[in-house]
Amino acid sequence: xxxxxxxxxxxxxxxxxxxxxxxxxxxxxxxxxxxxxxxxxxxxxxxxxxxxxxxxxxxxxxxxxxxxxxxxxxxxxxxxxxxxxxxxxxxxxxxxxxxxxxxxxxxxxxxxxxxxxxxxxxxxxxxxxxxxxxxxxxxxxxxxxxxxxxxxxxxxxxxxxxxxxxxxxxxxxxxxxxxxxxxxxxxxxxxxxxxxxxxxxxxxxxxxxxxxxxxxxxxxxxxxxxxxxxxxxxxxxxxxxxxxxxxxxxxxxxxxxxxxxxxxxxxxxxxxxxxxxxxxxxxxxxxxxxxxxxxxxxxxxxxxxxxxxxxxxxxxxxxxxxxxxxxxxxxxxxxxxxxxxxxxxxxxxxxxxxxxxxxxxxxxxxxxxxxxxxxxxxxxxxxxxxxxxxxxxxxxxxxxxxxxxxxxxxxxxxxxxxxxxxxxxxxxxxxxxxxxxxxxxxxxxxxxxxxxxxxxxxxxxxxxxxxxxxxxxxxxxxxxxxxxxxxxxxxxxxxxxxxxxxxxxxxxxxxxxxx
Amino acid sequence: xxxxxxxxxxxxxxxxxxxxxxxxxxxxxxxxxxxxxxxxxxxxxxxxxxxxxxxxxxxxxxxxxxxxxxxxxxxxxxxxxxxxxxxxxxxxxxxxxxxxxxxxxxxxxxxxxxxxxxxxxxxxxxxxxxxxxxxxxxxxxxxxxxxxxxxxxxxxxxxxxxxxxxxxxxxxxxxxxxxxxxxxxxxxxxxxxxxxxxxxxxxxxxxxxxxxxxxxxxxxxxxxxxxxxxxxxxxxxxxxxxxxxxxxxxxxxxxxxxxxxxxxxxxxxxxxxxxxxxxxxxxxxxxxxxxxxxxxxxxxxxxxxxxxxxxxxxxxxxxxxxxxxxxxxxxxxxxxxxxxxxxxxxxxxxxxxxxxxxxxxxxxxxxxx
Numbered sequence: 001x002x003x004x005x006x007x008x009x010x011x012x013x014x015x016x017x018x019x020x021x022x023x024x025x026x027x028x029x030x031x032x033x034x035x036x037x038x039x040x041x042x043x044x045x046x047x048x049x050x051x052x053x054x055x056x057x058x059x060x061x062x063x064x065x066x067x068x069x070x071x072x073x074x075x076x077x078x079x080x081x082x083x084x085x086x087x088x089x090x091x092x093x094x095x096x097x098x099x100x101x102x103x104x105x106x107x108x109x110x111x112x113x114x115x116x117x118x119x120x121x122x123x124x125x126x127x128x129x130x131x132x133x134x135x136x137x138x139x140x141x142x143x144x145x146x147x148x149x150x151x152x153x154x155x156x157x158x159x160x161x162x163x164x165x166x167x168x169x170x171x172x173x174x175x176x177x178x179x180x181x182x183x184x185x186x187x188x189x190x191x192x193x194x195x196x197x198x199x200x201x202x203x204x205x206x207x208x209x210x211x212x213x214x215x216x217x218x219x220x221x222x223x224x225x226x227x228x229x230x231x232x233x234x235x236x237x238x239x240x241x242x243x244x245x246x247x248x249x250x251x252x253x254x255x256x257x258x259x260x261x262x263x264x265x266x267x268x269x270x271x272x273x274x275x276x277x278x279x280x281x282x283x284x285x286x287x288x289x290x291x292x293x294x295x296x297x298x299x300x301x302x303x304x305x306x307x308x309x310x311x312x313x314x315x316x317x318x319x320x321x322x323x324x325x326x327x328x329x330x331x332x333x334x335x336x337x338x339x340x341x342x343x344x345x346x347x348x349x350x351x352x353x354x355x356x357x358x359x360x361x362x363x364x365x366x367x368x369x370x371x372x373x374x375x376x377x378x379x380x381x382x383x384x385x386x387x388x389x390x391x392x393x394x395x396x397x398x399x400x401x402x403x404x405x406x407x408x409x410x411x412x413x414x415x416x417x418x419x420x421x422x423x424x425x426x427x428x429x430x431x432x433x434x435x436x437x438x439x440x441x442x443x444x445x446x447x448x449x450x451x452x453x454x455x456x457x458x459x460x461x462x463x464x465x466x467x468x469x470x471x472x473x474x475x476x477x478x479x480x481x482x483x484x485x486x487x488x489x490x491x492x493x494x495x496x497x498x499x500x501x502x503x504x505x506x507x508x509x510x511x512x513x514x515x
Numbered sequence: 516x517x518x519x520x521x522x523x524x525x526x527x528x529x530x531x532x533x534x535x536x537x538x539x540x541x542x543x544x545x546x547x548x549x550x551x552x553x554x555x556x557x558x559x560x561x562x563x564x565x566x567x568x569x570x571x572x573x574x575x576x577x578x579x580x581x582x583x584x585x586x587x588x589x590x591x592x593x594x595x596x597x598x599x600x601x602x603x604x605x606x607x608x609x610x611x612x613x614x615x616x617x618x619x620x621x622x623x624x625x626x627x628x629x630x631x632x633x634x635x636x637x638x639x640x641x642x643x644x645x646x647x648x649x650x651x652x653x654x655x656x657x658x659x660x661x662x663x664x665x666x667x668x669x670x671x672x673x674x675x676x677x678x679x680x681x682x683x684x685x686x687x688x689x690x691x692x693x694x695x696x697x698x699x700x701x702x703x704x705x706x707x708x709x710x711x712x713x714x715x716x717x718x719x720x721x722x723x724x725x726x727x728x729x730x731x732x733x734x735x736x737x738x739x740x741x742x743x744x745x746x747x748x749x750x751x752x753x754x755x756x757x758x759x760x761x762x763x764x765x766x767x768x769x770x771x772x773x774x775x776x777x778x779x780x781x782x783x784x785x786x787x788x789x790x791x792x793x794x795x796x797x798x799x800x801x802x803x804x805x806x807x808x809x810x811x812x813x814x815x816x817x818x819x820x821x822x823x824x825x826x827x828x829x830x831x832x833x834x835x836x837x838x839x840x841x842x843x844x845x846x847x848x849x850x851x852x853x854x855x856x857x858x859x860x861x862x863x864x865x866x867x868x869x870x871x872x873x874x875x876x877x878x879x880x881x882x883x884x
Binding site for chain 2: 324325327328329330331436437438439441442443446447449450451453454461463466467468469
């Protein structure tokens with residue numbers, strides 16, 4: 001035990017190399033240009049993409065520095081060189097040139113170096129006690145296209161991109177409200193990744209925001225590069241098969257959740273937003289449910305919940321029936337099933353594991369290969385292997401049906417994380433079924449339910465509104481009531497105010513005599 | 516976390532399910548057979564009377580708990596009876612709860628072995644049950660209550676499956692009402708009492724439930740009402756489905772009744788019935804283990820959390836179950852339990868109530884948890 005404890009120990013006192021963030025003392029500007037440039041070059045270890053150029057501002061001796069890998073040549077021309085050439089013939093003051101350049105004054109060299117690394121150009125002028133920083137960062141943004149992993153039939157087709165500014169704009173554009181608050185964090189000691197927490201100040205529970213704030217501040221890691229990294233640092237129970245933060249690349253999903261009193265975390269360079277706190281059922285909801293009519297929306301949600309049950313229980317149920325309780329098969333079905341499994345040499349659990357693993361392999365191979373090849377693999381794997389495996393007598397027909405149904409069901413979930421946890425969870429249930437029949441299934445399901453009951457996501461119960469039971473929130477759980485019926489927000493993020501609409505249009509829905 | 520600390524109490528709604536799930540357990544299957552031995556066709560009257568009697572007991576427990584609003588029975592035992600006697604009774608309570616818990620495990624594994632897992636060694640079934648139980652009870656009380664609310668649907672499903680039996684019933688088996696006489700009905704009541712046990716939960720959960728005293732009383736009464744109705748339904752259905760000589764032969768009439776049903780999609784509904792019943796039995800077991808582990812924790816350190824005592828409680832229960840699984844001991848075991856049931860569930864609370872009324876002992880204003 002001592003060995004394992006040492007291996008998995010996360011105690012900062014024991015781990016030897018704990019690097020403190022070096023606190024940089026401010027370095028005032030040196031009087032000489034050349035000294036300044038040398039200082040910067042030293043600080044950047046003479047990196048080869050650091051360029052310094054002389055500028056010919058009449059009357060001044062000046063030079064500017066930039067990292068060419070981070071800067072846009074066109075911007076340098078427009079922002080730095082053009083204002084100077086515009087003012088060449090007139091005897092203008094330097095001040096106006098600088099205004100045209102949109103330059104910012106700085107007097108701390110350490111600060112300037114940080115800005116340089118971010119893609120700014122620095123202008124040094126002989127005899128000045130300040131230098132000027134001009135933003136010339138190059139950016140390559142892809143379009144705000146619909147994310148391929150979260151497609152919807154109707155509704156907005158915008159998706160987040162890798163730029164934080166654009167993502168924030170996408171959100172703000174839809175919630176033009178002064179209550180939308182953005183809190184900035186710099187996470188990771190090496191990467192200093194810019195991360196923002198957004199929430200509605202009049203809705204999100206202040207305790208929730210404090211808790212998130214505390215958890216974000218307590219991250220003491222070198223490398224944070226995207227929101228998915230942050231997830232593992234701030235979630236409640238890392239050793240749980242269930243995801244406790246909702247990933248989404250859809251602005252409309254983020255907006256809808258913000259309006260329910262949740263908070264979202266976005267990071268520079270990552271198109272994925274993390275939503276918190278979430279419940280189990282959030283993973284089974286898609287923006288589509290709200291864009292469709294109430295009936296079809298509810299139907300789709302119901303299908304998804306059924307898919308969860310099928311994906312976890314169906315192979316286990318089949319194994320239990322075939323190996324323990326064949327009595328439950330109706331008489332007319334008994335013969336076909338018997339003839340299909342009669343000549344199979346392996347026990348059903350091995351058959352199932354073999355086929356499930358094959359499907360997982362196909363899925364993984366299909367993702368890694370480029371588009372058209374991936375599809376080919378799917379067809380070759382699915383049809384050819386499936387057919388051959390039956391003909392060879394390794395796996396029974398019935399098992400193929402069960403496994404295929406299970407695989408399809410596990411992909412119905414609108415969230416990719418939940419889909420993978422469901423795929424993992426069915427293995428213990430299958431093993432339980434192969435050992436104890438129905439009792440194995442019942443006990444493993446009980447374990448899963450107990451775990452769901454005990455999970456929390458940022459202080460809110462994960463399995464709400466089922467456990468703890470709250471009937472009012474069932475209106476938007478499996479069945480989606482019409483919008484005008486959803487008078488209250490869901491209670492699980494503990495929003496500051498529950499009521500979200502008053503009497504809105506119920507009059508049109510039944511009061512015919514008024515006309 | 517702050518948000519959870521705010522309302523660390525159960526709601527009185529959750530108390531209903533805590534009591535129901537602890538009450539309804541392994542007794543559900545064997546109840547009819549037990550009561551029928553004495554009360555025959557009037558078994559259902561016995562069950563109703565037992566329910567009424569339990570309601571009286573619940574009232575006494577409530578009156579006692581009301582005096583010590585913020586304390587469990589373990590906390591006020593030494594205050595009322597003195598340190599030494601109090602600790603001894605406290606210890607007896609823990610032992611009693613563990614004995615009941617292991618009795619549940621033994622009965623459960625026996626039924627499972629007879630019906631489904633014929634070749635599986637019984638200690639494996641027992642161990643499985645103990646593992647699941649440990650996994651839940653080591654959580655805090657609110658999680659336990661949430662889970663109990665969640666699996667309540669199993670009771671409803673049990674009723675629905677059993678209701679199918681009304682296709683072939685004979686109401687004449689009930690007549691004449693009162694055929695066995697008051698004495699036999701009373702003996703039937705005694706037999707039914709063990710199946711009703713579980714409302715002791717009130718003595719232990721009381722301080723952890725939010726709401727007024729009245730709400731808590733209402734919750735306990737609703738729970739008992741549901742249990743009485745479910746048991747009466749089970750017994751009544753069995754009596755009108757099977758003839759008296761048949762009933763004498765069937766140890767689990769409900770199961771035999773369900774077994775005979777046939778649907779187009781599935782056969783042998785008794786297997787599904789048993790699977791649901793496994794959950795019901797497990798929650799009852801969990802309820803008792805919770806009570807035992809809270810007592811165990813209090814025994815060694817007052818006001819400590821029950822969570823640390825759970826491994827010991829489950830371990831001891833499992834050991835007891837493995838030792839006493841032999842059918843030779845089982846009868847004796849059952850006899851001891853049905854006798855001690857009266858002592859611990861009603862005897863001690865009445866004495867405590869009388870002493871505390873006479874000596875004007877009431878709670879010290881402090882909240883434990």
